[in-house]
Structure formats: structure tokens, C-alpha cells
Amino acid sequence: MTSMAATGTREIQYREAINEAIRQEMERDESVIIMGEEIAGGAGREHLGIVDAWGGPFRTTVGLIQQFGNQRVLDTPLSEAAFVGAAIGASSTGMRAIAELMFVDFVGVCMDQLLNNAAKMRYMFGGQVKVPFTLLTRIGAGFGSAAQHSESYYSIFSHIPGLKGVCPSDAYTAKGLLTAAIRDDDPVVYFEHKGLYGQTGLVPEEPYELPLGKARTVREGTDVTLVGISKMTWVCTAAAEELAKSGVQAEVVDLLSISPIDYDHVIESVKRTHRLVVVDEDTPICSLASEICARVAEEAFDYLDAPPSRVTAPHTPVPYSRSLENNYMPNEARVISTVQGLMARG
Amino acid sequence: MELDRETLIKLYTTMATIRNFEERGIPETGQRAMSASVHSSAGQEAVPTGICAHLTDEDYIGSTHRGHGHCIAKGVDPKLMMAELFGRATGPNKGKGGSMHIADMSKGMLGTNGVVAASVPLAVGAALTSKLKNLGRVAVAFFGDGGANQGVLHESMNLASVWKLPVIFCCENNGYAESTPVEYGLSVANVSDRAAGYNMPGILVDGMDVFAVYDAAGQAVTRARAGEGPSMLECRTYRYYGHTVFDNPLSYRTKEEEDHWRARDPLKQFRETVIPQGDITAEELDQIDKDAEQLMEEAIKFADESPMPEPAELYDDVYVSYPKELLKRGSNMEI
Numbered sequence: 013m014t015s016m017a018a019t020g021t022r023e024i025q026y027r028e029a030i031n032e033a034i035r036q037e038m039e040r041d042e043s044v045i046i047m048g049e050e051i052a053g054g055a056g057r058e059h060l061g062i063v064d065a066w067g068g069p070f071r072t073t074v075g076l077i078q079q080f081g082n083q084r085v086l087d088t089p090l091s092e093a094a095f096v097g098a099a100i101g102a103s104s105t106g107m108r109a110i111a112e113l114m115f116v117d118f119v120g121v122c123m124d125q126l127l128n129n130a131a132k133m134r135y136m137f138g139g140q141v142k143v144p145f146t147l148l149t150r151i152g153a154g155f156g157s158a159a160q161h162s163e164s165y166y167s168i169f170s171h172i173p174g175l176k177g178v179c180p181s182d183a184y185t186a187k188g189l190l191t192a193a194i195r196d197d198d199p200v201v202y203f204e205h206k207g208l209y210g211q212t213g214l215v216p217e218e219p220y221e222l223p224l225g226k227a228r229t230v231r232e233g234t235d236v237t238l239v240g241i242s243k244m245t246w247v248c249t250a251a252a253e254e255l256a257k258s259g260v261q262a263e264v265v266d267l268l269s270i271s272p273i274d275y276d277h278v279i280e281s282v283k284r285t286h287r288l289v290v291v292d293e294d295t296p297i298c299s300l301a302s303e304i305c306a307r308v309a310e311e312a313f314d315y316l317d318a319p320p321s322r323v324t325a326p327h328t329p330v331p332y333s334r335s336l337e338n339n340y341m342p343n344e345a346r347v348i349s350t351v352q353g354l355m356a357r358g
Numbered sequence: 359m360e361l362d363r364e365t366l367i368k369l370y371t372t373m374a375t376i377r378n379f380e381e382r383g384i385p386e387t388g389q390r391a392m393s394a395s396v397h398s399s400a401g402q403e404a405v406p407t408g409i410c411a412h413l414t415d416e417d418y419i420g421s422t423h424r425g426h427g428h429c430i431a432k433g434v435d436p437k438l439m440m441a442e443l444f445g446r447a448t449g450p451n452k453g454k455g456g457s458m459h460i461a462d463m464s465k466g467m468l469g470t471n472g473v474v475a476a477s478v479p480l481a482v483g484a485a486l487t488s489k490l491k492n493l494g495r496v497a498v499a500f501f502g503d504g505g506a507n508q509g510v511l512h513e514s515m516n517l518a519s520v521w522k523l524p525v526i527f528c529c530e531n532n533g534y535a536e537s538t539p540v541e542y543g544l545s546v547a548n549v550s551d552r553a554a555g556y557n558m559p560g561i562l563v564d565g566m567d568v569f570a571v572y573d574a575a576g577q578a579v580t581r582a583r584a585g586e587g588p589s590m591l592e593c594r595t596y597r598y599y600g601h602t603v604f605d606n607p608l609s610y611r612t613k614e615e616e617d618h619w620r621a622r623d624p625l626k627q628f629r630e631t632v633i634p635q636g637d638i639t640a641e642e643l644d645q646i647d648k649d650a651e652q653l654m655e656e657a658i659k660f661a662d663e664s665p666m667p668e669p670a671e672l673y674d675d676v677y678v679s680y681p682k683e684l685l686k687r688g689s690n691m692e693i
Contacts, residue, residue, distance in 0.1 A: 045490065083490055089520060094479050094513030101483020104468065105418065106491065109483070124510070128473050129480060136459040137469060138452030139675035173676050173685070197678040225681065272684050307688055 020217035027209040029183040030072045030148075033190035034110065036219045038080050041108060044194060047086035047095050048112030048148070052077040055087035069114055070150070070209055092122035096147065100130045100199070103145035110194060113149040116165045116203065130199040131174030145199045146190075151179075152206040152243060153293065153341050159329035162337075164293040166241070167300045169201050170270045176224055177201040177270040179242040183213035185268055188222030196224060203270075205243045225272035229281065233263035236287035236351050239278055239304060241267045244291040244342055251347035260355060270300055278304060279312050286317040287354045291342050296324040318354035323347050361572075363637055369411060369568050370632075370643060373403040373625050374650040376427040379436050382654040383426070387443045387457070388603055395472070396443065396457045399427040401566075401598035404624035405530050406431035408571025409498055409591075412579040418466040418484035418497040420477030423458050424530075424597070425470030428500055434462045440657035446664035453667045454675070466495075475505035478514045478527070485523040485582075496524040496582040504535025506549045515556040515588070524582035526575065527553075527590040530565065532597045537610040550592035558588050565593030566622040569631065669693045 024032070038044045051073040053066025067074025077085040088095040092113060099111035113119060119126070126147065133141050151164040169177045176198050180186040186204070193200035230245060231252050240248035245266040252262035263281050267274070282288050288308050292301035305320035323342045331337050361369075380400040387396055399406075402424070410419070410431035421428040429439055434450065442449025443457055450462045461469035468484060471477040481499035488495035505511060506529055518525045529549045533540050546552060553560025561578070564570045571593055578589035596619035600607040607616070632638050670693055673685045 086521075089513075089516060091513035091517055093510040094482065094517040097476075097479020097510065097514070098483035098486055098517060101420075101468070101480035102487045102490075103483070104463075104480065105484040105487040107483075107487050124473055124476055125479060128471075128476055133461075133469065134678070135676050136451060136455040137461040137463070137675075138450065138454045140450070140461055140463045142678055176677070176680070198680070272681050275684075275687070310688060 021214050022217065023212045024183055024215050025209065026183045026186045026211050026213070027070060027072050029187035029215050030190055030204060031074060031076070032215070033187045033194070033219070034073065035076060035079065037191060037194040038076065038084065040219065043106060043108045044110065045084045045086065045102070045107055046073065046076065046110040046112065047088050047099055049088055049090055049114055051112055052082070052085055052087050055082070068112070070206065072204065073112070092118055093125060096122040097125040097129065100125055100143060100145050103143050104133060104141045108144045108194060110146045110148060113147055115161050116149045116151050117160045117163045119149070119165065126175065127172060131172050135174060142197045143199050144197045146193045147199070147201045149201065149203060150206055151203045151293070153325070153330045153337060154207055156332060156334065156337065158332040162330035164242070164325070166203050166270050167294045167298065170273065170300055170303065171298070175199050175201055175271060177203065178224060178268060179203045179205070179270055181240070181242055181245040181266050181268065182208070182211060183215045185222060187215050188220050189224070189268065191219050192221035192224050195221065200224065203242060207243050222268070225269045225274055227265050227267050227269065227274035227277040229263060230266045231262065231264035233261035233285065235261045235285055236289060236354060237263045237265060237278065237281040237285045238347065238351070239265045239267055239288070239290045241270070241292050241300060244293050247342055247344055247347060248291050251344040251351070254344060254348055255351055260351060262351065273304070275304070275307050275311070279308060282308050282312050283315045286315055288316070288320040289347065289350050289354070290320070290322050291347055292322065292324045293341055294325060295327050296322055297327055299324060318357045321350055321354060323350050365411065366632060366637055367646070369407055369572065370625070370628055371646050371650070372407040372411070372431050373568065373628065374646050375436060375653065376403040376407070376430045377625060378650040378654045379426055379430060379439065382658070383440055383443060384603060386658050390444055392443065392445050393456055394602060394604060395423070396603055397424040397601065398599040398603070399424045399597065401619065401623070402530055402532060402595045403427055404568035404571050405528070405565045405593045405595055406500070408568045409526070409528060409575040411572055412575050413466070413496070413498070415465050416493070417495050418468055418481060420468045420481035420484070420497070420499045421470040422474070422477065422500050422502055422505065423470060423472055424502065425460065425500070426457070429460050429462070429467055429470065432467045433465045434460065434467055436653060437657040437660045441661040441664045444661040444664070445666060446661055447667045447671070448660070448664040452671065475501045475508035475511045478505070478511050482514045482518050482523060482525055485518065485525045486521065489523055494583060496526065496579055498526045498528055500528050500530060502535065503529060503531040503533065503540040503544065503549060505529070506552070507543055515558070515590070518588040519556045519558050522585065522587040524585070525588040526578045526582060527588060529590070529592045530595055531592055532595050534597070534601070534611070536601045537605070539610070548592055550590055553590035558590055560590045560592065563591055563593045565595030566619070566624050566627060568624055568628055
């Protein structure tokens, strides 16, 4: 499990932490393979001296093909249904396959394989099969990429029995959760946030796992619990710093896992703070934010001094223009004003 | 083609077992009010039989909603299958899957599948496992003429060709996608014409003739095992009954057409070919039929005497590991 040996810990990027987790698991276990679009890039041009032309669309897979070869690092045609399905098929027959879906917005073209095969095979088959499959995909608005390259559709995966999901928020959690996801015997969807790739953090060199299904508290407080998901955790901490100036002490919980959801961690916090705001970059209706608020309302109602609340994206697609997109994502100001509204209720 | 006696007996036994399973098992399932989603493959027996005769338990198949024949031909025990159809805990899927999800990983049977062509990439993935681990195994992806028009099939055939995987794409063209005639939904004369677009052999086969299927499959399996890549077989066949048990096929096809195909019945054709050759006597084949009938009686008895799953098994096998209380937290479940 988690080991934070002082030796061999250094500062690396979120992107590098992802790369390192994949590399170390491929070194450790020959059955680990990775496939996806442009994960190396320029495939088939080795005779021209071209290898690893892209190293992945966001350079999270750079260098893997040189180390492991093109039989374990498989660039695919633009055929998500086929290669996601093939990765599931390979994972159910002895491999431990990772597939990369370039943006979560593209999930529509391969959802059937995730929904009807990966998620259900073990159950439908009466436990005969394990599907140790990891889907890497990307979320996050803020880059002027508009509605088909910017969504944060993780809530729909929380909704599907049979799938697990994680949303790492920094380099340390990126490596530990990916290592755990690859080693896990169930299908896990791993959501990388495009806005975190360059963020650096202290990461142990050696492999380590962070348990799936566990949240963490990144800031302690007494007046309100802010639950952040992925990059929103840092919106929460920034808001908490600002709120502290006016004497409001916000506790910030980094959810990390969207299935299993660590309800107990959130509820334990809310029982002390008596207020809850979930900050979720996904859209609000039937969302993870809704789910957490509902669960807290059901299980900790008597502890609440104010309604469980949400700060989310609106129920719209992600817009293109900066003037529109800048208002789309939850930001500090919205979190602060929401908390202030709850505090004003007494 | 010269086949030894043992192979001939195996082919006929498989076809007779499938036929009897469909003819007996499906009505019995209906009587137990278990399911509307049961699809008979009676009439199509020659296809899985001729193909799976070339496979071992180590090889893989991905199947369809009309998959009882694939299961039997791949070696799944009909008694366990019957138990699965009856929703019993002794089924290979412990009663969690039913007709459309029968799987037996010990036989390389990756599941019948309720979504048309959805098992095709699974078979491609199994073939990838075989290639990467040098296992020498092949995978057969079964789909129907309806599945022929699914996008995932196109992607999967292209991917298997690009990666030169040991896959046999087998289209069971039974003439109808539910009630829609194949010629309405298909842009080409033959599904197998499309194989050219993926740079693989596309072979059109008489799917009512088990020897023709056996021969064509032999070539495709040999090619796959030799590392020469995928092939496509289109087997022209016919389902004797409706899409499901509740469908009257005469609402969209004619009695004359049905009679035409029934005259070419695969078991009947087998008899007409083999008996005159003197390899096997009519009495021997009659005995195989009787044995298959008897096997179904035993299967029905076994299934009826098997327990239903315990209610709490509802929560089993959703995941390998997951906090069990989260499977029902917030749902006010009483078990």
C-alpha cells in the first residue's frame, strides 16, 4: 500500500507521474499492455527512423514504445469501439490491458463496450471472469476546445455498476491511483484532468498504490465541508484560503474516487462542520454532486445547519468563446458566495 | 471431402444436440415463465458445428443472442445450459445470465451476447491475447446478417486485419434481422463481399451443409493459426422459427420459403450424404438422435431439480472487490 519513503521522493509533473505508473507496471507485469490513438504516434514509419512521434496526445505515454516495443504499446486506428472492446476481450483472457480514450467526450462511440461488456461480463457470467482493464481518459474545460473536447463526464460512470472510477488531483495521487487501477482486477476508468498535466508535486520513485474508493482531507476546517473532484479540489482550497480571511474555516475533501465513493469520509466531515458544498466540474443534473448531497441529506440530516449544496457547471454543453467558457467552470468566487450564503443561514 | 468416422459422428452428434436443445429446451423454458428473450437457432446447426469442430477448448468464440448452438458446439454442457435458461444456480452463469449471456470460460466461450455484434471486439481481444502470449489459439467472432451492419464490426475487422490477428469473422446470414429481410438492409449482395475492404479472404458458404462449413472453416482456421491473419466466412442459413418465441415469422416471410429451406435441413442433408457412402448407418444416426433426446430429458430434470439462486446472490460478482454495502446503500433494499 502507500509508502512514502523519504528517499527517492522528488518533484515531478502530474503528466510524468502518469507515465511513470504505466512504465513501472509494464516493467513489473508482462501482461500489462497499452493501446490507443497516437499513444506513440507516427506508427509504422520505423523505416524512416520515426518512433514515438507524439508520445501521446498529451505526452503521458512518451518513451513507452522505445522501452516495451510495438507489441505492448499499440497505436490503434481511430476505432474506439474496436480497440476498447479488444482491450476488454484481452483483459478477460489473461492480459491486463490499458486503453486510452483521448477525450471522455468520445465515449459515445465505445460506450457499448464499457456499458454492456466491461461492466457486466463478470456479473452476467456468474463470476467466471475477471476484467482487469483500465481505461485512461481526459476531462476538463478551460482550453477553448469547445463542446466535444472539454466535458467532464465522470458522473455517468459512477452510475454504472461494474465499473470503478478515479479522478486524481495531483501528481502524487495520479501515480498511486493509476498503479492501483492497473493492478485492480475490475475495470477502472481513470480520469486525467487536462488542466493538471503541468502541475508538479512530490512523488516517490518506487511504485506505490493508493486505495481505490478512498477520499482524503487536504485542508482541515470546522465550518463547512467543501468536496472537490479532480481539479476542483484546488478551486476549493483557494476558496478556503480566501474564506479564512473572513473567519470561515472550510475543510476540503478531495474525493479522488468516483466509484466506489467514500461517503463515510464526507459524512464524518459534515458531522463536524454541519455544512456541505460539493464542487463538481460536471453538469449538475443526476451528477456526482447530486449524489453526494442526497446521501448526506439522507444519512446526516440531523447534523446539517444548511441545505447540502452544489457548485457545478451549468446544464449546458461547454462553450467555445473565452467569455463564455470562463463562466462555465466552477471558480473560487462561486464557491465563496455559496459558502457565505450557507453561513448566513446561521 | 473425406472425413473419418469419428469426425462424422461428432458433427452429427453436435447438430442433433443443438436441434434437440432448441426444440425441447425453449418451450420448456417458456413453460417455466423464465424469459421472453430466448432465440432459437434451429435450422442453423451446421454453422457452429462445422466451425467449432476445428477448435479446442483453448480457442475462443464470441457469440450472439442466438447462441445456444455456439455454446454446444464449443463444448458447453447442455445440462448446465438448461439450468441457466431455467434461472438455476447450477447454470454456468449461476442463473445471472440466461440465454443471452451463457458463458463458459473453461471452454473458451466468451459469452452469448444481447447486443448485436458486441462480442466481436471481445473475440478480437482474445485473439490479441493469443498473439501476444504466443498461445497459438484462434478466436471466432460469430455475428448475424443484422450484426453485419453494426459499426463495431467494421472497426473490428479493420483492426484485426491491421494487426494480423488470428480471428475468423463468421456471419450467420439467416436472411432476417429480426423481421427485416437481409436484402433490405445490406448494401452489397453478400456480406462476404465486404471482406475485400479489410484485405482478408471473404468466403461465401452454404450454411445448411455442414461439410461445406467444415471445409471453409478449416481453411480459415489454418490460416489464422499460421499467423496469416483473419478471414471472413458468410454462412447462408435459415432460422426455422421467429426472432424470439413470440414472433410469428409468417408475418414477414412465406411458407414456401420456409419449406424450401427446411427441405435443405442440415441434419437431413447429412444423412443423405453419409448413409449412401456407407460410413454410418441410418440406425446409428437414429441412435444419436435418441441419445440427444434423452440428454435433453436429463438436462430438464437436472435443471428442475437444481436450486434457484439465493436472494442475496443478487449482490455477488458485480466486482471482484468493492465495498458490498455500497451496492445497496441508499436503495432501501430489504435483503
